[in-house]
Amino acid sequence: MEKRSKLLEVKNLKQHFNIGRGRVVKAVDGLSFDIYEGEVLGLVGESGCGKSTTGRSIIGLYDATDGEVLFKGENVHAKKSRKEKLKFNRSMQMIFQDPYASLNPRMTVGDIIAEGIDIHGLATSKDERNNRVYDLLETVGLTKEHASRYPHEFSGGQRQRIGIARALAVEPDFIIADEPISALDVSIQAQVVNLMKQLQRDRSLTYLFIAHDLSMVKYISDRIGVMYQGHLVELCDADRLYENPMHAYTKSLLSAIPLPDPEHERTRKRIIYDRPTGGAVGKSSEDSSIPPLREIEPGHFVSMTDAELEAYQAQLV
Amino acid sequence: METILSVRDLTVAFHTYAGTVQAVRGVSFDLKKGETLAIVGESGSGKSVTSKAIMRLIPNPPGEITKGEIMFEGRDLVKLSDKEMQKVRGRDIAMIFQDPMTSLNPTMTIYKQIAEGLKRHQGLTGDDAKKRTLELLTLVGIPNPEARLKQYPHQLSGGMRQRIVIAIALACNPKVLIADEPTTALDVTIQAQILELLKDIQQKTGTAIIFITHDLGVVANMADRVAVMYAGKLIEKGTVDEIFYEPRHPYTWGLLGSMPRPSDDRSQDLPAIPGTPPNLLHPPVGDAFAPRNQYAMKIDFEKEPPFFPITDTHEAATWLLHPQAPYVEPPVAIRDLALKYRPDSTFAKSLLKGGLK
Ligand SMILES: Nc1ncnc2c1ncn2[C@@H]1O[C@H](COP(=O)(O)OP(=O)(O)OP(=O)(O)O)[C@@H](O)[C@H]1O
Ligand SMILES: Nc1ncnc2c1ncn2[C@@H]1O[C@H](COP(=O)(O)OP(=O)(O)OP(=O)(O)O)[C@@H](O)[C@H]1O
Ligand code: SF4
Ligand SMILES: [Mg+2]
Ligand SMILES: [Mg+2]
Numbered sequence: 005m006e007k008r009s010k011l012l013e014v015k016n017l018k019q020h021f022n023i024g025r026g027r028v029v030k031a032v033d034g035l036s037f038d039i040y041e042g043e044v045l046g047l048v049g050e051s052g053c054g055k056s057t058t059g060r061s062i063i064g065l066y067d068a069t070d071g072e073v074l075f076k077g078e079n080v081h082a083k084k085s086r087k088e089k090l091k092f093n094r095s096m097q098m099i100f101q102d103p104y105a106s107l108n109p110r111m112t113v114g115d116i117i118a119e120g121i122d123i124h125g126l127a128t129s130k131d132e133r134n135n136r137v138y139d140l141l142e143t144v145g146l147t148k149e150h151a152s153r154y155p156h157e158f159s160g161g162q163r164q165r166i167g168i169a170r171a172l173a174v175e176p177d178f179i180i181a182d183e184p185i186s187a188l189d190v191s192i193q194a195q196v197v198n199l200m201k202q203l204q205r206d207r208s209l210t211y212l213f214i215a216h217d218l219s220m221v222k223y224i225s226d227r228i229g230v231m232y233q234g235h236l237v238e239l240c241d242a243d244r245l246y247e248n249p250m251h252a253y254t255k256s257l258l259s260a261i262p263l264p265d266p267e268h269e270r271t272r273k274r275i276i277y278d279r280p281t282g283g284a285v286g287k288s289s290e291d292s293s294i295p296p297l298r299e300i301e302p303g304h305f306v307s308m309t310d311a312e313l314e315a316y317q318a319q320l321v
Numbered sequence: 322m323e324t325i326l327s328v329r330d331l332t333v334a335f336h337t338y339a340g341t342v343q344a345v346r347g348v349s350f351d352l353k354k355g356e357t358l359a360i361v362g363e364s365g366s367g368k369s370v371t372s373k374a375i376m377r378l379i380p381n382p383p384g385e386i387t388k389g390e391i392m393f394e395g396r397d398l399v400k401l402s403d404k405e406m407q408k409v410r411g412r413d414i415a416m417i418f419q420d421p422m423t424s425l426n427p428t429m430t431i432y433k434q435i436a437e438g439l440k441r442h443q444g445l446t447g448d449d450a451k452k453r454t455l456e457l458l459t460l461v462g463i464p465n466p467e468a469r470l471k472q473y474p475h476q477l478s479g480g481m482r483q484r485i486v487i488a489i490a491l492a493c494n495p496k497v498l499i500a501d502e503p504t505t506a507l508d509v510t511i512q513a514q515i516l517e518l519l520k521d522i523q524q525k526t527g528t529a530i531i532f533i534t535h536d537l538g539v540v541a542n543m544a545d546r547v548a549v550m551y552a553g554k555l556i557e558k559g560t561v562d563e564i565f566y567e568p569r570h571p572y573t574w575g576l577l578g579s580m581p582r583p584s585d586d587r588s589q590d591l592p593a594i595p596g597t598p599p600n601l602l603h604p605p606v607g608d609a610f611a612p613r614n615q616y617a618m619k620i621d622f623e624k625e626p627p628f629f630p631i632t633d634t635h636e637a638a639t640w641l642l643h644p645q646a647p648y649v650e651p652p653v654a655i656r657d658l659a660l661k662y663r664p665d666s667t668f669a670k671s672l673l674k675g676g677l678k
Pocket of ligand 2 (some may be wrong): 332334337342344363364365366367368369370371380382384535601
């Protein structure tokens with residue numbers, strides 16, 4: 005894995021929000037991780053731990069408070085010329101959680117999808133533009149007849165497909181998907197996840213896949229990062245994380261997932277996480293008590309203090 | 322076990338500008354004392370409308386219970402006057418809604434909201450009401466309840482708020498509790514706490530629960546029995562083990578198969594159900610699932626299948642159970658799960674002709 009090239013490098017990223025009266029929310033507070041070309045990195049954690057903020061900060065929707073994000077070696081947050089910005093916008097796209105809110109209701113589906121093609125001048129004629137739109141619609145399992153219709157005429161799953169087609173239109177290398185399936189129905193979730201996986205394979209895309217449905221994340225991701233209060237507490241190969249979770253928070257998170265299997269549910273034992281003192285307010289307290297990641301076995305990183313290292317090593321199986 | 326609530330041929334329609342939406346189309350089931358019945362199905366299948374109909378909370382207009390009965394303690398709730406129904410609601414049958422914020426009043430203290438029901442249904446006031454409120458807050462696991470009495474909903478976390486909603490629902494020891502997606506908006510950790518809480522309360526009070534969700538993990542955890550809903554109808558009913566380990570309806574197969582499991586081979590596609598649910602403005606003729614069903618036969622497009630019994634507790638509405646139906650193998654994922662726990666499962670044998678039985 006170390007041989008693969010890094011597409012994205014996140015270095016000590018901090019994203020704080022001033023919420024008035026001198027109060028600050030440290031939504032993301034010192035994140036470091038890399039995403040390799042062609043991989044799917046899953047990001048999980050409880051509500052409010054900073055997953056969306058991480059995604060939005062990476063794509064440059066916010067000015068980072070501290071740290072840096074390198075995409076293909078270039079700093080995302082650095083001042084760029086208009087041309088550089090356009091190029092960057094083209095290579096990195098985001099799919100949003102809410103398929104209802106993220107599509108302009110007054111535009112036809114065809115125009116929504118073609119917006120990026122127009123902005124980046126990717127088509128030389130009207131015919132070429134339309135043909136690209138039709139191709140994209142077909143890629144995501146819709147038909148060219150859908151191009152002239154409006155978002156409200158589509159179901160949630162179909163709208164999410166339109167969102168995916170829009171993201172693909174500019175031929176990005178990297179897609180940040182922020183809970184792309186949470187708003188969808190069970191039976192439709194599988195359709196969309198299959199589509200995303202297939203596109204990733206066919207077009208060697210790289211994804212940051214944010215979600216709270218842990219089973220789905222495991223299914224789509226190569227590696228998974230577990231976030232807690234603005235920090236990563238564990239980062240590991242997806243299968244390995246489920247097989248041998250090390251951080252107490254990861255253990256508690258995994259043990260809380262109900263599986264569609266009654267026998268398993270009758271015997272499942274939930275592990276309760278002892279929140280470090282400060283609890284939910286820890287975010288706004290001055291020093292965060294979450295130590296940095298350390299590599300405990302190749303490719304498996306756990307947040308720990310020096311003192312805890314030995315105990316963790318004993319846990320390795 | 323004694324049946325406490327019996328729904329027969331419940332039919333609910335909404336008259337909209339675009340036409341009549343047949344949201345619930347002849348639903349029948351029994352709820353027994355102390356049990357948890359889960360109703361599962363995809364979005365728009367009529368789960369919420371069914372539960373609102375039991376509470377007689379269907380907005381009229383545009384909605385209307387056009388047919389059927391809801392028998393509770395010898396009375397048909399459909400026929401009760403609004404005033405009689407008000408006494409049933411909250412006291413005998415209570416409901417927890419999906420979004421805790423919309424079911425709490427943001428301008429009222431926690432104490433006022435709980436005490437309201439106590440006063441209305443049990444005539445409790447003053448110290449008695451306060452004592453009972455503290456009891457309820459303790460029951461739902463709110464630490465330091467005394468301090469919470471004067472707080473407002475926005476001062477509590479999502480999980481705490483949902484506990485308050487549960488406390489309000491439990492205020493009068495209802496015999497039936499309807500929980501409509503009570504944990505869908507919550508984190509897995511908080512969800513686990515709420516589910517444990519509901520089971521604990523059920524043990525202590527013997528309340529029967531109708532649990533509505535589309536999360537099959539939650540169903541496996543909570544349910545004694547399961548009813549699967551599709552396009553306004555129940556299509557399979559059984560014990561939780563029968564539904565997970567010996568499902569018979571192709572839609573149930575699809576639903577179970579599309580849930581990822583940690584043991585899944587990630588190089589394979591998830592088995593998704595193709596297509597989209599039918600439009601209830603014009604429900605299809607025959608089996609509503611037929612257009613999405615790879616096993617569909619000619620008859621499925623013509624005639625609606627009746628329920629075929631499989632065991633005393635298990636029945637499914639699919640023509641595949643007809644004695645003249647052809648051989649059909651359930652999907653591999655479904656068989657594998659069944660065989661893991663039920664080596665003697667009917668799925669172990671090559672299926673008999675019409676022999677899904
Ligand atoms: N623009 C903002 N201004 C102020 N605070 C914010 C802003 N955006 C996010 N936050 C806060 O930052 C924290 C992290 O929020 P974020 O949306 O990243 O969480 P999340 O992990 O995506 O949660 P969820 O699973 O609920 O989507 C929260 O406390 C949130 O209230
Ligand atoms: N007030 C209303 N007016 C018109 N149609 C309605 C109304 N309420 C519900 N419906 C329709 O009734 C059908 C069943 O809706 P219901 O809310 O019961 O679905 P559900 O199974 O609870 O779905 P979900 O999982 O999304 O909550 C849907 O087609 C819905 O559009
Ligand atoms: S009745 Fe027919 S269409 Fe309906 S589920 Fe059974 S086989 Fe499929
Ligand atoms: Mg988010
Ligand atoms: Mg509903």
